[in-house]
Amino acid sequence: MTSTSNPLVRDLNYFVLSAANPAAIHLLSEIQSKSSPPTLHSGEETIGYRISIPSHNSRQDEACYKWRVGAGPSPAIAKMGDIFVPEILLCPQDTSQTPSSKTVRAYIKHIHAVLFLHPQSGALVLRSRSNKPIIYEQGDIHDQDVEICGGPDSKVKSCVLRRRKNYLQFGPYRFLLEFTVSHQDRGRFSKTIDRSLHHRHHKLFSFIPSTDIETLWNVWLHRKVPNSSSLQTGVHIYTGQPVAVKTLHNKIRGRRYMIDQIKLASRYRDKADNGILGILDVWCEHWTSPPCLLKPSSAVIQCRTTYFSMPLAEQNFLHKRWRKLDTNTHLKYLYQTLCGLAELHGQGIVHGNIQPGSLLIYEQRAYVSLCMQRPDAYDPSICAAPEVWLDKYRELDETKLDIWALAISWLFTCLRPPADLMITRHSYKHLQTTLKSRRDKGRVSEPLFDLLQEMLAWDPCNRPSAIEALNHKAWLPVLPRIARKARGSRTRRLIQAVERREQRAKEL
Numbered sequence: 316m317t318s319t320s321n322p323l324v325r326d327l328n329y330f331v332l333s334a335a336n337p338a339a340i341h342l343l344s345e346i347q348s349k350s351s352p353p354t355l356h357s358g359e360e361t362i363g364y365r366i367s368i369p370s371h372n373s374r375q376d377e378a379c380y381k382w383r384v385g386a387g388p389s390p391a392i393a394k395m396g397d398i399f400v401p402e403i404l405l406c407p408q409d410t411s412q413t414p415s416s417k418t419v420r421a422y423i424k425h426i427h428a429v430l431f432l433h434p435q436s437g438a439l440v441l442r443s444r445s446n447k448p449i450i451y452e453q454g455d456i457h458d459q460d461v462e463i464c465g466g467p468d469s470k471v472k473s474c475v476l477r478r479r480k481n482y483l484q485f486g487p488y489r490f491l492l493e494f495t496v497s498h499q500d501r502g503r504f505s506k507t508i509d510r511s512l513h514h515r516h517h518k519l520f521s522f523i524p525s526t527d528i529e530t531l532w533n534v535w536l537h538r539k540v541p542n543s544s545s546l547q548t549g550v551h552i553y554t555g556q557p558v559a560v561k562t563l564h565n566k567i568r569g570r571r572y573m574i575d576q577i578k579l580a581s582r583y584r585d586k587a588d589n590g591i592l593g594i595l596d597v598w599c600e601h602w603t604s605p606p607c608l609l610k611p612s613s614a615v616i617q618c619r620t621t622y623f624s625m626p627l628a629e630q631n632f633l634h635k636r637w638r639k640l641d642t643n644t645h646l647k648y649l650y651q652t653l654c655g656l657a658e659l660h661g662q663g664i665v666h667g668n669i670q671p672g673s674l675l676i677y678e679q680r681a682y683v684s685l686c687m688q689r690p691d692a693y694d695p696s697i698c699a700a701p702e703v704w705l706d707k708y709r710e711l712d713e714t715k716l717d718i719w720a721l722a723i724s725w726l727f728t729c730l731r732p733p734a735d736l737m738i739t740r741h742s743y744k745h746l747q748t749t750l751k752s753r754r755d756k757g758r759v760s761e762p763l764f765d766l767l768q769e770m771l772a773w774d775p776c777n778r779p780s781a782i783e784a785l786n787h788k789a790w791l792p793v794l795p796r797i798a799r800k801a802r803g804s805r806t807r808r809l810i811q812a813v814e815r816r817e818q819r820a821k822e823l
């Protein structure tokens with residue numbers, strides 16, 4: 316049986332780019348009569364490019380999911396040797412320029428744009444490769460037409476095609492890009508796309524727009540995150556990047572805290588090295604950014620909801636995929652979250668609510684994510700250090716509470732402590748015994764065990780600061796790897812400090 320006759324490997328219809336006004340009909344008809352590209356089909360009513368994707372079991376090459384759109388090489392360019400013809404050709408090919416091809420080339424370049432599947436979200440993105448604009452009708456945040464343009468000053472260089480039917484104008488030529496995956500092919504289509512994505516959180520995405528798409532400012536919403544009432548996933552409508560959107564309720568009480576946290580997290584937008592997960596955008600129910608909350612007026616009284624988006628993490632410290640990680644990657648992730656905490660404490664800021672669920676992994680780095688709303692009171696939780704329950708009137712060192720919470724959150728990656736346990740002398744002893752048995756079984760290395768013991772000291776005075784913990788020898792196996800990648804010199808200095816200390820210990 317040949318591959319073409321096997322129904323399991325037949326290609327899947329994906330979309331059609333068809334003519335949507337007389338100028339475009341005339342253009343495509345001329346291309347068909349002169350060049351007859353194999354994917355250009357015409358019927359009584361329509362003429363357009365039918366694009367499909369190969370469907371088989373192996374992992375797809377990204378090139379399968381990329382289609383160039385353009386006028387193709389002009390006779391002058393072709394003479395110079397560049398004869399690449401885009402997959403979606405929008406100009407008749409002649410050996411010399413004709414009045415008709417001259418008109419087209421005034422609006423459409425050789426390779427004018429590219430359509431591709433976003434490698435993380437699987438959304439279909441149109442990116443301009445020209446400084447002549449493409450109009451995407453109803454494509455912007457407010458459902459108004461948007462100009463997609465590749466020029467250096469252009470605000471929108473790409474756009475996700477987020478509707479079932481997308482109207483695009485290239486100069487006077489209007490086209491309709493319509494998704495054509497059939498109902499019975501949907502499952503197989505999603506599986507095929509799944510296999511080609513770089514990240515495995517695809518269950519949160521819909522690869523084909525439904526008839527009633529929902530956007531929240533610059534995010535095309537996809538799914539609710541399981542076990543979370545306030546978190547949704549989506550893709551950025553211009554870039555296709557997967558994002559998580561969180562809803563915050565504006566309250567008078569705790570408002571200052573929320574403002575400070577939002578401002579803080581915004582500062583880490585493009586600073587992955589610091590170990591804090593930054594936020595991408597903040598807006599409010601009035602669809603303005605900055606949101607009313609951050610405006611110095613009484614507007615906030617009229618505004619009940621603030622939203623923010625951040626990169627969509629692949630997993631947190633509660634997920635069960637840790638067993639598949641090698642020891643050094645595991646250690647590297649712990650180290651990176653400690654760097655995040657040291658960064659905060661270095662600025663005189665305490666986190667106040669570290670939990671395994673707030674330590675996130677994104678693109679093979681671990682981050683501390685900030686808590687935007689201050690928890691009302693301490694709930695019984697193993698992440699709350701023992702002194703919280705011991706003496707209500709004593710002043711608590713909140714940085715040491717963070718250290719305890721971070722060490723406990725790390726434990727969730729190798730054992731399952733009961734999350735709502737209140738630490739007492741008795742449960743503390745039990746925790747110590749469990750930890751020792753993990754060490755004895757080789758599941759926790761000796762140096763890491765020592766560090767955990769220090770960070771989980773009963774008396775907060777005996778716990779190290781974040782910087783002291785970064786200086787611990789537990790990190791030696793991963794520090795050289797991290798230092799090679801680190802741009803800053805802090806990691807290098809730390810390594811030198813640890814190595815000097817080790818050397819002194821040997822000399823003694």
Ligand SMILES: [Zn+2]
Nearest residue numbers: 599601607618
């Ligand atoms: Zn508002």
